[in-house]
Amino acid sequence: MEDEVDRLVAAWRRERPDLDVEPLEVLSRVSRLARHLDRARRLAFSEHQLEPWEFDVLTSLRRAGAPYQLSPGQLLTQTLVTSGTMTNRIDRLTKKGLVERLPDPSDRRGVLVRLTPEGRDRADEALAGLLAQERAILAQLSRAQRGELAALLRRLTAPFDNVPG
Amino acid sequence: MEDEVDRLVAAWRRERPDLDVEPLEVLSRVSRLARHLDRARRLAFSEHQLEPWEFDVLTSLRRAGAPYQLSPGQLLTQTLVTSGTMTNRIDRLTKKGLVERLPDPSDRRGVLVRLTPEGRDRADEALAGLLAQERAILAQLSRAQRGELAALLRRLTAPFDNVPG
DNA sequence: ATCGAGTATCTTGAAATCAAGATATATTTC
DNA sequence: GAAATATATCTTGATTTCAAGATACTCGAT
Numbered sequence: 001m002e003d004e005v006d007r008l009v010a011a012w013r014r015e016r017p018d019l020d021v022e023p024l025e026v027l028s029r030v031s032r033l034a035r036h037l038d039r040a041r042r043l044a045f046s047e048h049q050l051e052p053w054e055f056d057v058l059t060s061l062r063r064a065g066a067p068y069q070l071s072p073g074q075l076l077t078q079t080l081v082t083s084g085t086m087t088n089r090i091d092r093l094t095k096k097g098l099v100e101r102l103p104d105p106s107d108r109r110g111v112l113v114r115l116t117p118e119g120r121d122r123a124d125e126a127l128a129g130l131l132a133q134e135r136a137i138l139a140q141l142s143r144a145q146r147g148e149l150a151a152l153l154r155r156l157t158a159p160f161d162n163v164p165g
Numbered sequence: 166m167e168d169e170v171d172r173l174v175a176a177w178r179r180e181r182p183d184l185d186v187e188p189l190e191v192l193s194r195v196s197r198l199a200r201h202l203d204r205a206r207r208l209a210f211s212e213h214q215l216e217p218w219e220f221d222v223l224t225s226l227r228r229a230g231a232p233y234q235l236s237p238g239q240l241l242t243q244t245l246v247t248s249g250t251m252t253n254r255i256d257r258l259t260k261k262g263l264v265e266r267l268p269d270p271s272d273r274r275g276v277l278v279r280l281t282p283e284g285r286d287r288a289d290e291a292l293a294g295l296l297a298q299e300r301a302i303l304a305q306l307s308r309a310q311r312g313e314l315a316a317l318l319r320r321l322t323a324p325f326d327n328v329p330g
Numbered sequence: 331a332t333c334g335a336g337t338a339t340c341t342t343g344a345a346a347t348c349a350a351g352a353t354a355t356a357t358t359t360c
Numbered sequence: 361g362a363a364a365t366a367t368a369t370c371t372t373g374a375t376t377t378c379a380a381g382a383t384a385c386t387c388g389a390t
Contacts, residue, residue: 023299034199
């Protein structure tokens with residue numbers, strides 16, 4: 001089945017036959033798929049009165065394990081937003097009673113963000129819903145194909161995730 | 166090489182062994198890679214004094230071919246933003262002299278957005294730079310692997326791109 | 331001990347996005 | 361051909377994000 005990137009690449013080959021646009025076959029699909037996923041996630045989370053950005057922060061804390069706390073800096077590397085954004089997110093989640101700020105006992109500059117019991121429950125509920133939705137999207141592929149796709153993507157993400165960033 | 170999603174999946178398996186988190190192996194990688202690409206693109210475009218959103222609109226028009234014009238609605242399906250966002254983008258690009266609005270001769274509700282000569286040049290310059298950057302990122306994969314990856318991703322994007330949306 | 335460099339977080343102000351609804355024109359149905 | 365419905369774009373107001381810089385603390389070298 002054709003997709004929008006097929007049309008986009010064909011258009012470039014017509015308009016700019018001098019350029020090799022092969023990279024777009026992969027990376028435009030990644031960007032566009034991510035936008036589609038964002039929309040789908042927004043819809044899925046609205047059933048739980050959660051925004052995608054709230055989910056990202058809450059689940060980062062959730063999977064850290066008891067006592068469900070991380071520094072803002074650790075949350076940055078998980079969510080790939082800027083520090084100003086994270087401060088703002090923590091403020092808003094604190095107001096909603098889903099997380100709380102604690103002083104870091106080992107570094108007086110630092111802060112720890114901890115999930116409240118309600119925050120933990122909300123994260124768990126929303127995760128189950130998300131996984132169901134994602135499974136439906138991935139039903140287009142066999143198990144083996146999903147494994148292959150994950151492995152190929154890992155080769156592209158690893159350089160970003162490991163070095164500076 | 167391990168990436169952040171490997172760590173994330175391992176953490177979920179420890180914390181929620183009751184859940185099957187396999188979908189995250191693919192889709193979390195897609196979302197995270199898209200964010201990394203956004204950052205990289207922002208950097209690459211800043212050499213040309215272009216924002217990613219400007220690039221997206223200008224190149225959509227550019228690859229439509231002469232006379233380089235599309236309706237706002239067509240631009241929506243290319244860029245996956247809401248109509249309010251697109252109106253705002255067209256306003257700002259018009260102020261910068263990179264596009265202009267024309268009445269649609271065949272539909273009086275409609276508008277056509279046309280690239281100016283300067284807009285066209287800016288799009289062409291930035292595209293070359295982007296392709297160079299993307300080629301470097303994709304150097305992690307062989308040509309065959311890139312083809313495989315593109316084909317697998319197409320199966321996921323096609324349902325979004327073709328039906329309702 | 332003190333200096334200086336490095337690190338962690340927060341503040342600020344501008345810019346961009348979205349959802350929802352308003353307006354104007356087209357198209358279909360009867 | 362009038363009414364009802366659908367479509368295309370724009371407007372509005374609130375929310376979210378980012379870049380840049382400020383603040384406060386830590387740590388190693390002298």
